[in-house]
Amino acid sequence: MVAKFDQTDSNVVVIIGTGAGGGVLANELAQKGVKVVALEAGGRYLPEDYVNDEWESFGQLAWLDPRTTSGDWRVARDFSGLPAWIVKAVGGTTTHWAGASLRFQDHEWKALTTYGRVDGASLLDWPIDGAEMAPWYDKAETKLGVTRTGDRPGLPGNNNYKVFEKGALALGYKEVHTGRMAINSLDFDNRMACQQTGFCFQGCKWGAKWSAAYTEIPAGEATGNLEVRERCHAARIEHDDTGKVTGVVYFDAEGKEQRQAARIVCVAGNTIESPRLLLNSASAMFPDGLANSSGQVGRNYMRHVTGSVYAVFDRPVRMWRGTTMAGIIQDESRNDPARGFVGGYELETLSLGLPFMAAFLDPGGWGREFTTALDSYENMAGMWIVGEDMPQETNRVTLNSDVKDQFGLAAPNVHFSDHPNDIAMRNHAYAQGIAIYNAVGATRTFPTPPYPSTHNLGTNRMSENPRDGVVNKWGQTHDIPNLFISDGSQFTTGAAENPTLTIVALAIRQADHIAREMSANTL
């Protein structure tokens, strides 16, 4: 029985966004008997709707509202209107994610303490640590059915993995395996096992990969405590004269302005939209935007040190067959400043289909240097770099008052420039990736620049001291007690790991906190 709540019902929790943060939080609260209205800007797509065609799927799922870019990152030149490749749909970017589910390493919760001060970086320790998060990671891994955790076996390795593994072992790497993945290696949670179909980024048509769209959301709806309003775009959050939030104004599917009253508002629109919403909610009482007394809303935008290495061999690989992210090398994820940078990185296999390879291998490239690479597409293997990037105050999401979206709201501008530590790490990873493939006989290698961001983090960061960030250790804003941040924008630092598992663990923990405080009538 799907709930339907009155728009004037001021007892509901309103969650904005239904991805890894918002979707999990919505279900967890609903399971605890809390009434939830979830506003989702996108439509509802399920496995039968997903399209295994890169550009067609992109048109179906990607967030394509107007955005602008600045800074010296190459994305601002090659994809100026597309800073991020994320999803606008019920379930958010859990539709698109590859499924890699890694815990932070203990030292990564304490980046400032571990790395020390780094010029130009706004490093900070999280107000929580690995011991605090361990039980929540346990719950998150169980929820997602992560392989190589619990008694779940790993996935089998595909061709792309086998090339990667052989090169990694030849270089002496030890932590090389088919990953901890939220992709079923056996039937689990009424979802079937992976059929090695590829197209993980386009939505899993088997439902073998965990996505909030067909797990959390229907489970929450089945309680009768969750109403998801799809194609409803949050415009601003309102507050009363005591400074507590009271409701959310949004545009419905017909573009009509609506308002939902709220006891608590949780913002989970991903790291670009969440600060944008707080900034677009500026009022006479909060002229710099909600929860922004620190001036940190929108700052410290992180996207991981990414990049890819592709390589061509003299015989076929057919990397597109099977799981897109089919394996990992973890040896470089340690913090070892002797390498010339602080923090670490993971190497994970990746493949793109021919259409996306043409767009992303060397954006803007042409001529035979480019086309001879694609001529060997069948003989290509690929990997992706995921490393910790330095938070910088000047890398930030701001409102672009010159560009409006379809509702007349100021569009976000995403400004990003690499920190020297980021560049040193990427260059190290390129060299290692090239060495891995050369060890297997690569005839040509391609250190490929970062794609539009899929890991978007840090713009409402968590801090012990309200001066340093936007939210406290529960994701509750320092300034407004009934306003929470529930997505990756609350990350204090990015760590080397793919962020989804941590976003999910934080959301489960936050739901527990909110429900407890509501019962105690302290919220």
Next chain:
Amino acid sequence: MTLHKSRSGLTRRQLLARSVAAGAALVVGPGFIAGHDAAWALETTSLKPETMATLVQMARDIYPHDHVPTEFYVVAVKGYDTPEAAGGIEAGIAALDAAAQGKGFSSYLGAGWERDRVDLLRGMEDSAFFQQIRGGLVTGLYNQKAVWPLFGYEGESFSQGGYIERGFDDINWL
């Protein structure tokens, strides 16, 4: 504008007798270009056939794949043969021909070596016209499902049950 996959009423002999070589294509007559082997033919409605023939060669020079037949390049650029697009394309190709003449060639197509044509393209790489054509080709050429098998790419596999029993781990040379 119509792309004919095979001959359009002309025999190969008639076609070749009436045509003028124009790079990757033949200009057969007013509003009409065709492949050298007459495997395809294109009627233009808004662009001059010589302009379309130059555009097809330009597309091939930007993304040269010797194993990809010209008809795929024709498909990739035929969308410019509209009243709205034709003005800009005619002007862009005219500029390209003028640049070729500045280097002593009769026209862009008159430059026989790819390296000479590529030099001309490098000279206009930052122009809006070049970027329009190059950007359009990224999807116009590589997103044609029919071109994928020529690169070995298999596209979707869901309809066949994925690769779990069809070679996801069949690499045999490692």
